[in-house]
Amino acid sequence: MHSIYNFVSGPLAWLAFILFIGGCLYRLISLMVLVHRKEKFIYSYMSLKYSLRSIFRWSTPFATENMRRHPALTIVAFAFHICLILTPLFLLAHVTLIEESWNLSWWTLPEGLAEIMTLIVVAACVFFLVRRLVNPEVRYVTSVSDYILLAIVAAPFITGFLVYYQWFGYQTLLILHILSGEVMLVAIPFTRLSHMLFAPLTRAYMGSEFGGVRHARDW
Amino acid sequence: MxxxxxxxxxxxxxxxxxxxxxxxxxxxxxxxxxxxxxxxxxxxxxxxxxxxxxxxxxxxxxxxxxxxxxxxxxxxxxxxxxxxxxxxxxxxxxxxxxxxxxxxxxxxxxxxxxxxxxxxxxxxxxxxxxxxxxxxxxxxxxxPLYIQDTAHSHAVTMNQMWIKDDEWIDTLQWQEEEAQAEIPTLRIPLEREGADIMYSVIGPEPKFQAQLLYQAAVIMDVAGVDWTMPATPGWDNSDMAMYTGDNEIMGRVKRAHFETAARLRVNRIVMGECGHAFRSVYDMGNRWLGWRMPPIPIVHAIDFYYELIQNKKITITEKFKEPVTLHDPCNVIRGGGLAEKARYVVNAICEELIEMHPNREHNYCCCAGGGVINCGPPYKMTRMDGNRIKAEQLFAAKSRGAKILIAPCHNCHSGLEDINHHYGLGYEIKFISDILYEVMDKPA
CATH class of the missing domain: 1.10.1060 (Fumarate Reductase Iron-sulfur Protein; Chain B, domain 2)
Structure with a gap:
């Protein structure tokens, strides 16, 4: 058990981070190369002002027509993404690990809050799952990969929660938790989770087109 | 039984x-x-x-x-x-x-x-x-066959409707003569190099909506605009090749259009009330030819009327009485940002504008644009069944008093005409120029 733990928290963690960061860079750079090679004109339409206008507008809850049409989804989606990103970064247990290894540390979330945020992520995943199963327009475009992605995202939070309470099989769960976190990291650049990288770019391009050329709102 | x-x-x-x-x-x-x-x-x-x-x-x-x-x-x-x-x-x-x-x-x-x-x-x-x-x-x-035929027409004649070169000139001279009955000094100036504006239209105008050429000529004449129209291919700004995916023909057609304007050394191209043509010269065709923005500034009719009314080149005798509602065409509103100018113009010429909802960028499509109506009769019911929501939207505006539907785009106009009949909405559909021509001050 100990050797598995050492493996997943050691070499495998390094590998996951290298694949995550390297993969993200690879995806972004190869997209830029593609733009440069075939659609250079895109650069000439990009406008910082309208890119930011669009990104800011779509990062503000209920600032767009479609968000107002789907209030529940809007709340869930915002809460989900905020908690998804902040919880692992500012979790006491994670920061403590980093501190022990590298003597680096930063502000952490109160434990009770982190717990709630974890539950929000899990609950949001359930919401997305139900939405996929129940809404005909979502179900129609859902493939197996969409369920797998949802599971990949939910797994680190479910296992993390169980580890925190040390309910059963602490060692096994901890290993599963680390593993699932690593899977998620690696999945980000190589699956549709890459919208983390690309959404700001597509948003910026559409914002620039609408603002600079079409002189119209894109929300 | x-x-x-x-x-x-x-x-x-x-x-x-x-x-x-x-x-x-x-x-x-x-x-x-x-x-x-x-x-x-x-x-x-x-x-x-x-x-x-x-x-x-x-x-x-x-x-x-x-x-x-x-x-x-x-x-x-x-x-x-x-x-x-x-x-x-x-x-x-x-x-x-x-x-x-x-x-x-x-x-x-x-x-x-x-x-x-x-x-x-x-x-x-x-x-x-x-x-x-x-x-x-x-x-x-x-x-689809019908739109492919239209693309062929573009390829052969540089216009959408298989109009021959002499028929084009003939139609303009016919409308000039007609309009001279109203304003004896009126001209439709052909091939006048160095004019400020080249006025361009889509093929269907000379083919079966020649009164629109008449109205445009009167508006230009009364406003004292320094304008011209080409007597050569390149006069047509429409472009169905853009919608079939025939980018090569789109490029040829747009090049002919821009080069005609360049040959006439005009400062600007003003175009009639058409949406897809605006997309073609302002968004897609120019880009295919390598122009970030149109090589010669393009002014859509809505924008042009706005300019004429604001500069008092055109004054209004008496505003149009019947309540109107306004359809926002995708290509000039979502594609060209003319929503507020359209409202300025409509409010300047009409007593009452009753907005349909949603409107502006969020307006529902006419279901004719994007080349769909050009796919012809086989798909008429595709358009009717596919746009019940438009009928509902128009019906709601009608129930709040709108009698006239203004559609400042050719495709929208024809598509909404079909929706109007199919769903029995009872609107009268007009271009802005129909009303502008009617209510503007003209020499007695």
């Missing part, structure tokens, strides 16, 4: 598609799909396909989806799934029947109005993906 009412599954027969698919082989399909998806397309298509998280949030943007009781097959992403996703997944290894259906979806079940681009949280341009599908179908020779 009466038979039970069975809703018959309408089978559309389109010769362009039927004959087109007979010439397909598996190798050819695969080669063309890969040529377009791997060769011609680039980062945009890749980012759009990879970024889409299949959330379905674009659905409610689409009038086809809303009009078909939220049938997911008609949602924007649903149409991408049925076409592009399958092509990508199968690496181009799809059947001839698949191509036929893909052509039908992309050409007649999407107006490329880009409303969905405003509903996608990531700003994915689904219309662009549908146009990419049309491009594939074009290269495979599987395009």
């Amino acid at each position: 009466t038979e039970a009412a069975v809703k018959e599954e309408k089978k559309i027969t389109d010769e362009g598609l039927e004959v087109g698919v007979q010439n397909l082989t598996a190798e050819r399909i695969q080669k063309v799909i890969n040529r377009v998806l791997k060769g011609e397309s680039g980062a945009r298509l890749k980012a759009y396909v990879d970024t889409c998280v299949h959330c379905g949030l674009c659905s409610e943007a689409c009038h086809y989806y809303l009009s078909h009781d939220k049938d997911p097959q008609y949602s924007p992403v649903g149409k991408v799934k049925q076409t592009l996703w399958k092509m990508l997944k199968a690496r181009g290894n799809v059947s001839a029947d698949f191509i036929k259906r893909a052509s039908e979806i992309a050409s007649t079940e999407c107006n490329a109005c880009k409303r969905c681009a405003m509903y996608c949280p990531f700003g994915i341009d689904i219309a662009y993906m549908m146009l990419t599908v049309r491009r594939i179908c074009h290269l495979l020779g599987v395009t």
Whole structure:
């Protein structure tokens, strides 16, 4: 058990981070190369002002027509993404690990809050799952990969929660938790989770087109 | 005894598609799909396909989806799934029947109005993906017959309606003579080099809406505009090749148009009340030719009327009495930002504007644009069934008192005329120029 733990928290963690960061860079750079090679004109339409206008507008809850049409989804989606990103970064247990290894540390979330945020992520995943199963327009475009992605995202939070309470099989769960976190990291650049990288770019391009050329709102 | 009412599954027969698919082989399909998806397309298509998280949030943007009781097959992403996703997944290894259906979806079940681009949280341009599908179908020779005929007309005559060079000049001189009965000094100046403005129209105006040329001539004359029209091919700003995916012909047609304006050394091109032509000269055609923005400034009729009224070049005798409602055409409102100027003009010439809802960028499409009405009679019911939501929207405006429907775009105009009759809405549909001509001060 100990050797598995050492493996997943050691070499495998390094590998996951290298694949995550390297993969993200690879995806972004190869997209830029593609733009440069075939659609250079895109650069000439990009406008910082309208890119930011669009990104800011779509990062503000209920600032767009479609968000107002789907209030529940809007709340869930915002809460989900905020908690998804902040919880692992500012979790006491994670920061403590980093501190022990590298003597680096930063502000952490109160434990009770982190717990709630974890539950929000899990609950949001359930919401997305139900939405996929129940809404005909979502179900129609859902493939197996969409369920797998949802599971990949939910797994680190479910296992993390169980580890925190040390309910059963602490060692096994901890290993599963680390593993699932690593899977998620690696999945980000190589699956549709890459919208983390690309959404700001597509948003910026559409914002620039609408603002600079079409002189119209894109929300 | 009466038979039970069975809703018959309408089978559309389109010769362009039927004959087109007979010439397909598996190798050819695969080669063309890969040529377009791997060769011609680039980062945009890749980012759009990879970024889409299949959330379905674009659905409610689409009038086809809303009009078909939220049938997911008609949602924007649903149409991408049925076409592009399958092509990508199968690496181009799809059947001839698949191509036929893909052509039908992309050409007649999407107006490329880009409303969905405003509903996608990531700003994915689904219309662009549908146009990419049309491009594939074009290269495979599987395009609906009527619009293909129009594209042929562009290729042969540089105009949309097979109008011969002398017929064009003849029509202008005929309208000039007609208008001289009203204003004896009026001219439609042909080939006047160095004029400030070249006025351009779409093929259907000389073909069967010559009164629009008359009205434009009167407006120009009264406003004292320094204008001209070309007597050569290149006068037509319309472009159905843009909508069939025949980018090469689109480029030829646009080049002829811009070069004609350059030859006449005009400062600006003013165009009539047409939406798709605006898209072609302002968005797609110019880009294909390598111009970031049009090489010669393009002024849409709405913008031009705004300028004339604001500068008091045109004054209004008495405003139009009957309450009007205004349809916002996608290509000039969502595509050209003329929403407020359109309202300025309509309020300047009409007593009462009753807004339909939603409006401006969020207005529902006419279901005729994007080349769909140009796919001809086989698809009329596709347009009628596919835009019940428009009828409901128009009916609501009517119930609040609107009598006249202003549609400052040719495709919208014709499409809404069909909706109006099919759903028995009882509107009278007008261009802005119909009303402007009627209410403006003219020499006695």
